[in-house]
Amino acid sequence: MAGTHTSPSEETTDVDLGSKEAYNVDVEQRPLAEAHLVNTTVRSISWRDITVTVKDRETKLPKTIVGNVHGIVEAGEICALMGPSGSGKTSLLNMLASRPSTSSTQTTSGTVLINGQQPSPTTFRAISRFVEQEDALIGALTVRETLLFASRLASATLSGRERRARIDGLLDAFGLAAQADTLVGTPLRKGISGGQKRRVGVASQLITSPRILFLDEPTSGLDSAASWEVMNYLRGVARRNNLIVIASIHQPSTSTFNLFDKLLLLSAGKPHYFGPVAGVASHYASLGYEVPLHVNPAEFLLELVNIDFAADRASAALRLDNMQNAWAASPRAKQLAAAVAAAEDTGARQAVELEVAETKPGLASLVVTLLHRSFVKSYRDVVAYGIRLAMYTGLAIMMGTVWLRLDAAQESIIPITNAIFFGSAFMSFMAVAYCPAYLEDFEQFVKDKHNGLYGATALVISNFLIGIPYLFLISLIFSVISYWLSNLQPTAPAFFTWVFWLFLDLLAAESLVVLMTSLFPSFVISLALVAFANGLWMSVDGFMVPPTVLNVFWRYGFHFWDYQKYVFENMMINEFRDRVYTCASTGPAPGDCQCMWQTDLADRCLIRGQGVLDQYGYKPGYMGKDVGIMMGIIVGYRIAAWVVLKLKR
Structure with a gap:
């Protein structure tokens, strides 16, 4: 099944990139800075009797989605996990990568060993990385x-020179040197291509010096060319850096399929083949299933073990069981069991623990790095703050010109009260933008947390x-813009007091967004929840229904921890406390007036602002x-x- 393939990328050469000699040339041309993460070489990852069960939604009985799977992959090899949809590829990959299950009904069993030994969770996170199917990248970064x-x-131990050398080596190795200073890409700014994004996602994990990579x-x-390009670069990096790569993959092209060293073929959670890609054709030929000429072997195998669309499901299931039993009894299956046992025996005899050599950054260093990254994003990505700044500026012009002078x-007291409500409530409401x-930051956090880079504390701070x-x-x-146009309390202290309360208002509103979006990281759901919460706060903050009238349920249940309540109240006090308003004149005489608010100045046809309050x-x-x-509410959010980020799986 081995064959030659000319790279479809821009770096096309006449060298057979399917051969080992080609990679020897590639190593010399593209040196990658070696990263000594651990003081013991990772020689292999092996697994035995991996079983994953979940509760069936209909029958409520345990259902096995991965059953008794064995395997071993050695340093420098890339292994493909392949099978029809629902065959258990992702569940097995998550189990091998020690990733937490998102299902509360899932149970797992089996053993995953590094060099034949059981690593600690900390060590495993340090030596491995996981690249999601839809990898989270910050589009505003280059x-x-x-x-x-x-x-x-x-x-925290690399010098600037070492870090640059490692980055340059990866950029060169993955063919990204020409795109080094190009943005990844945002919804409003075009960036690199889809294939290049995949390579960036893999490279961003390799820069952290793992010895095992799950994809x-x-x-x-x-497309076929981009798929080959991604896996070809990855195979080269794996070979020259003794990296172990395990990737789930669906229906690769022939050229991409031939890049893998090993194949684990699954169907209905059971193994049907594990071994060299070059040997899978002979195995199925021995069972009477010859791979036809000029047919993609990967497609042939997937069709062979997929019974979802079979006309006769019973006979197809029987055929599938026969193939699985034939694999279990095959010489290759016995060789696999012996190799896994030998790795365990070697690990037990040597008993040398993997130890992390590099020092992880402390909390302060992580916060500074995340701040730097967020700052770059904030001024490049208009979605972060640019659109909100333009939106708030538009609201300020609208408020200033509607409530003009x-x-x-x-007659201005009620409009002024309305302006104060608008300036506080709608500013916080528009924080939904x-x-x-934040969703982009959250998705990046989930990936980085799973890979052990930083936790909830660093992100929240x-x-x-x-x-x-x-x-x-x-x-x-x-x-x-709005304060002076509306002619609110025309003094500098009153102005800066207004600014201060508006600032606290926005801090609280953004904190609410962070909480709701962390709870429900879906744009539509988080948007709806934040809008609903702000609608609730607007209803009970004291403007719609004065606190003196608000019924006890809403007053004591929500009013006192409504942050908009404190903003509206103090903005009202700021405006009316030291201000006097003229009453409406009813005649030519000086005392001919009608005051809507009766205060001690009524005989002078004036209203003291405290009367409004x-x-x-x-x-x-x-x-x-x-x-x-207010600070307590902000910190509480x-x-x-x-807490939500800490508890989320």
């Missing part, structure tokens, strides 16, 4: 920056800190306490988000 930040998050459908969504007169930007200057800038710009039950003098409560 290719080089993606590798740089991944390296900084993984290691879930690395060629999904790519309101006089200090009785932060959902897509860095996410909070990066938002502070931008939210303050938004508050200031909004206020500079009295109908809401607002009293000055509690700003310090209210600021403390962030701590709740931290």
Whole structure:
């Protein structure tokens, strides 16, 4: 089944890239900085009796989705996990990679060994990496920056020169040198191609110096040329760096299939073949299933072990069982069992533990790196803060021109109150625009957390800190435009008090977005929940129904921990506490007037601002306490988000 293939990439050569000699040439042309992650070489990963069961949704009985699977892959080899949809490829891959199950009903058994020994969870995370089918990448970063930040998050011991050498080596090895300074790509800014993104995703894991790499459908969504390109580069890197690669793959082309060293073929969770790719044709030929000439062997095998579309399911299932039994009794299956046992025996006799040599960055270093990464994203990706800044500026112009130059007169009191509500409530409501930007950070966090780079603490702290200057800038710009146009309390202290409360309002609103999106990391769901929560806060913050009238359920159940309540109350106090308004005149005489709010200045046809506050039950003098409560709400949202991120699988 081995054959030659000319690279379909731009770096086409006359060298047979399917041969070992080709890779010897490639090693010399593309040296990759060697990364000594552990003081003991990872020679192999082996697994025995891997079984995964779940509860059937219909029968409620245990259902085996992976059953008694064995295997061994040695350093420098790449192994394909292949089978029809639902054959258990992803479940097996997750089990081998020690990834937590997302199902509470799933149970697993079996043994996964490194060099024939059981590694500790910490060591396994340090020596392995997992690349998702839809790999999370930050589109606003360049290719080089993606590798740089991944390296900084993984290691604190590399010097700048070593880090650059490692990055340059990977860029060269994966054919990305020409795209090093190109953005990965955002919804609004075109970046690199799909095949190049896959290579960047793999390279960003290799920069952290793993010895074992797991990939879930690395060629999904790519055409034949791009698929071959990704796996060809990966095979070269694996061979010259003694890397173990295990990849689930669905229906590869012939040329891509021939790049793999080993194949594990699954059907209905059971193994049908494990061994060299070059030997699979002879195995099935011995069973009477000759691979036809000029037919993709991978497609032939998948059709052979897939009975989902068989006309006679009973006879097809019997044929499948016969093939599985034939594999279990075959010489290759016995050789596999012996190889797995030999690896375990060697591991038991040597008993040398893998030890991590590189020092992981501390919390402060991780926060600084994440802050740097978020800062780069914030000014390049307009979705993060640019669109929100433009949106808030538009709201400020609208507010300033609708509530334009309101006089200090009785007829302006209700419009001013409405303006204060609009300026506080709708500013926080529009924080929903932060959902897509945080979702990208969340998806990146999930990947990095699974790969042991950083945890919830570093993310929550860095996410909070990066938002502070931008939210303050938004508050200031909004206020500079709208506050003076509306002719609110025209003093500098009152203006900066308004800015301060608007800033706390946005901090709380963004913290709410982080919590809701962490709970439900779906754009539609998080958007709906944040909008609903803000609608609730707007209803009970004291504007729609004054606190003196609000019924006890909403008053004591929600009103007092509604952050918009404290913003609206203190903005009202800021506006009305020291201000006096004229009453409506009813005649030519000086005392001919009608005051809607009766205060001690009524005989002078004036309304003291405190009279307006009295109908809401607002009293000055509690700003310090209210600021403390606001900070508690903000910190509470962030701590709740931290708990959610810690508990999420």
